Amino acid sequence: MARGKAPTFELQRAAILDAAAALFAQKGFHNASMSALAEACGVSKPLLYHYYRDKEHILFDIADSYIDRLLAIIDGVVARGLDDDAHLSELVTRFMEEYEHAHDQHIVIVQDVKFLQQEQAAKIAAKQRRVVSAFADAIVRIEPGLxxxxxxxxxxxxxxxxxxxxxxxxxxxxxxxxxDMAPVVTGIFLNGVKGFVEQSGRVTA
Structure with a gap:
């Protein structure tokens, strides 16, 4: 029977991902070498290679784990069974809270996922589509004509x-x-989207 990873292994890997996200956010993926990553993580370069074969796999795990958290947020909001406006408002609020809490990871998602290898990029893109679909569904609940x-x-x-x-x-x-900004965004958006289809009969896809 295969032995599972020790808890300390997962804790160390999580610490590596946090430190790497901070470095990528500050310098950009291409400007961060494995040596610089090892220094930022407070580990030796050989030890870093024990956890990750290259920085592309570090980037993937940062992106993948971050989007998994966003999907978990969506699941949590859906489970609450809120009314239409409150559902979208809660999605926006929880996402913006996560953006603040995971500032570095969010920057990495926005600016660096384009550097992933094709197979890795496809996995991230598939999860991103699920996030967009969840928001699209929430918006359709408010303005079905879209x-x-x-x-x-x-x-x-x-x-x-x-x-x-x-x-x-x-x-x-x-x-x-x-x-603080979440209700501002939601208010502006809802005031714009409600009744949009009826008021803009000339707009077509």
Missing amino acids: KGRKLERPVAMILFGMINWTFTWMRTDGRLTFR
Whole structure:
């Protein structure tokens, strides 16, 4: 019978991923060598190679584990059975809280996943589509006519455009937190999407 990984192994790997995410977010994936990663992680280079064969696999695990957390957030919101507006509002709020908590991982997802190998990139893209679909479904609950025009996913991407880039201008030591901004985003979005189909009969997919 194969032996499982020791708890200390998983803890060390999690610490490596956190430190690597911080380095990638600061310097970019291409500017971070395995030597620099080992230094940032506080381990020797040979020990780093014991956990990861190359930095591409580190990047993949950062992205994969982060999106898994986003999918878990979605599952948690769905399980609450909220009404339509509250459901979308809670999704936005929980995502923005996660963006703040996992600031480095979010930057890596936005700027560095394009450097993944094809097979790895395909796995991440499939999970990202599940995230977008969940938001698209939430939006259709509010404005059902979007589905008939095949606009539910484009409109979901507009919403992601509002929240995914907040890290470029939101300051962690600023007056407003990510949670403070969540109802602002939701309010603006809901006021724009409700009744959109009826008011824009000329818009077609």
